[in-house]
Amino acid sequence: MKYLNIFHANLNYAYLTPESYEFVIRHSYEMMFDTMAEHFPGVKYVFEASGFTIEQMAERTPDVLAKLNAAIADGSCEFMGSPYAHPMLPNFPEEDGLWTLRFSNDIYQQHLGFQPRSFWNPECGWRSYVPKMVHDAGYANLIGDFEAYSRSLKSDGTPQRPEIYEAEHSNEAAFYNFAFRYDLPGSEPAIHFPFNQLQGLEKDQLRMLLRSDRIAQHGVRYFMGMDGYTLESYLELIRKYSSQSEGESEGAMIVFADDAEYVGTNGWFRLKYENRPDNVFEHTPKSREKLIDLVAACLEMGEFITFDEACATLPAIEEPITFDDDSAWHGAFASTWANTPMARILRPWQDLVREKLNASEDLTESTERQAWYHLTNSYNSDGQWPPTLPESPHIVHPYNYQYCFDNLLEAEKLVGGVDHSRLETDAKNTLNEILSLQQNLVLKKAEAAMTSGIANQNTSAQQAKQLIESSRDISFRLDSGHQIRPDTYAQLAAALTEARQLVGGIEIERSEEAVN
Structure with a gap:
């Protein structure tokens, strides 16, 4: 099995104010760049940032931006794009979304020298025009959410994954639905291979690889040191979902795909779990060691690849993939943000x-x-x-x-x-x-x-x-x-x-x- 780490960087984060931008850049983003370069030279990872975030890095910490560019240049880091100011794309007209994607692309050209091939859709929010918008903005690959996919209906109104839909679908407008009532087999192809027939597009116009909260949320809690979420329990989960059917081509799996700020700072974690709203974006010194341990352990099981490599080189799932309009990651609805x-x-x-x-x-x-x-x-x-x-x-x-x-x-x-x-x-x-x-x-x-x-x-x-x-x-x-x-x-x-x-x-x- 091949593995992917995707670090989603967003300085437009709630409760994150400009006087803390450099602190987060250095304790989270720079820490990751340095750790990977020093301990795992040549090992691949994905770093995503909005146009706003890259612009702030260029202004406040040009030395850190130089480290990102160096990692991109030596092939160890794939840079993934996203909208300029982290809007929820489904909550506004398609034309508006195209503008914010263009503004990000202009920043990427200015400070990175290229247009990324892979796209991070904030909160994995969905409306039928999202894939066309992303394709029209020049992207080749798009991240999706497995739970949203497995709880959605096909174009004919029947469940896309009936066995999961029956156990996990809910019309309740909750912010989070981590109740994984369906025991997903570790060999699930939809978390190992890209889809190449996205809603409203021709085949291979845009490819999608799915993240899953079944794995990624464990990663957030591992980095936060939450009780019960140890490296051993994380690896046990990764091993389970690294299974593949006999005779199947080797696939890939996203190990971490969440806020980069949870690797180096505590992000919103103290607010969410300990009712401490005044203790956000504080340094978490153990993050470096936790990152080293995680990457080293995964390398014993397989190699890391980039998102673009996974989408471009792995066998594609040919069946169409759709999502319910207004869906989002974590079992939420995009309209909750609106x-x-x-x-x-x-x-x-x-x-x-x-x-x-x-x-x-x-x-x-x-x-x-x-x-x-x-x-x-x-x-x-x-x-x-x-x-x-x-x-x-x-x-x-x-x-x-x-x-x-x-x-x-x-x-x-x-x-x-x-x-x-x-x-x-x-x-x-x-x-x-x-x-x-x-x-x-x-x-x-x-x-x-x-x-x-x-x-x-x-x-x-x-x-x-x-x-x-x-x-x-x-x-x-x-x-x-x-x-x-x-x-x-x-x-x-x-x-x-x-x-x-x-x-x-x-x-x-x-x-x-x-x-x-």
């Missing part, structure tokens, strides 16, 4: 700007291009994430929201403004939806502490209560009630965050099966 409070208040404004942009006939080519650039940047998924629900009362990070807001405002200016009176959104309601769940939980904990009789707790609790009252002050008008100004949101979110810290934190993620 239904967060921030996404719902931004989307009507984005629609007005797009409408004006498409109707404008007097814009110069340069201005039109800049307008599309800023409009599609405002689609950054993590700037509108995470959702805010009783079981997960998260708040959106002010910086990430500001990135979307500022880009959208700039796009509007470039097209000459839009009629805001057509908007039916309400900033006050949106602020209440995002903030109130945490406010109520913090206030409840503060009021309980105020009756404890412990002086320090009582003082902190009183301060927390005052901050909650401050963060609830949304009586003022905000852009006629239609939008949320970033500075206003930042003030309210900061007050709530400080109050939450004063009471010692609250439960903000109840899911036991959740990794961003």
Whole structure:
């Protein structure tokens, strides 16, 4: 069996702010480049990054970008492309997606000197036009998600994989569905060989190789040191899914295909599993050793290849592959990213700007291009994430929201403004939806502490209560009630965050099966 490691790098990550960019680049990306070069020269891996991420690396850490280019030049690293600002492609029109892919391709040409052949589709979000968009942008290969594939219907409306569909399909709009109720045989061809007949395309116009959460999620937890997710348990899983039927050609399997930030930093892990939202993107010193151990152990079982090699050289599965519209990885729905409070208040404004942009006939080519650039940047998924629900009362990070807001405002200016009176959104309601769940939980904990009789707790609790009252002050008008100004949101979110810290934190993620 051949193996693949794919490291998905995204500096447009929720809760990751510019002052931490270099820290993440050096402790995660550079660490990987150095580790592979020093310990495994010539061993292949895949590094994917958005146009935004490559641009930030070029500006902040040109020496690290040089190491990436060196790894690409010596053939050990395949660079994989993705949209410029990490939008969810299924949540916007096809034309918009093509623009953001072009913006990334321009950055790749500028800083890497070529157009990648393989494409990373954010969150593996799907709509029928996604493969055509990727093909039209010049790509030859596309990553897909096995769980989404096996829980989807064929074009005739029947299950693509009936035996798995019956056990695992769900219409529940969950963020994560890691309940693998079907015991998948280790010899499953769909995780070993590429597909060459993608929805809406001719044969071999685009090839797809599937990642699986059955394997990749174990990898994330291994790097995070989660109880029970040891190197031995990881290798046991890899061995199981390295099985092949007698007489079958040698295949390949994706061992790791997830956020690169989980290799070198803790990403969102402390937030998701330990309810510690203030402990994100911290250095994880054991990552280097864990990476060395994993690669060395896999090399004892087979060789590593690139994504392009797997798609181009392995025998293809000839049967057509389709996905349900609105599907995504982790058993989620793509529209979940479009239904967060921030996404719902931004989307009507984005629609007005797009409408004006498409109707404008007097814009110069340069201005039109800049307008599309800023409009599609405002689609950054993590700037509108995470959702805010009783079981997960998260708040959106002010910086990430500001990135979307500022880009959208700039796009509007470039097209000459839009009629805001057509908007039916309400900033006050949106602020209440995002903030109130945490406010109520913090206030409840503060009021309980105020009756404890412990002086320090009582003082902190009183301060927390005052901050909650401050963060609830949304009586003022905000852009006629239609939008949320970033500075206003930042003030309210900061007050709530400080109050939450004063009471010692609250439960903000109840899911036991959740990794961003």
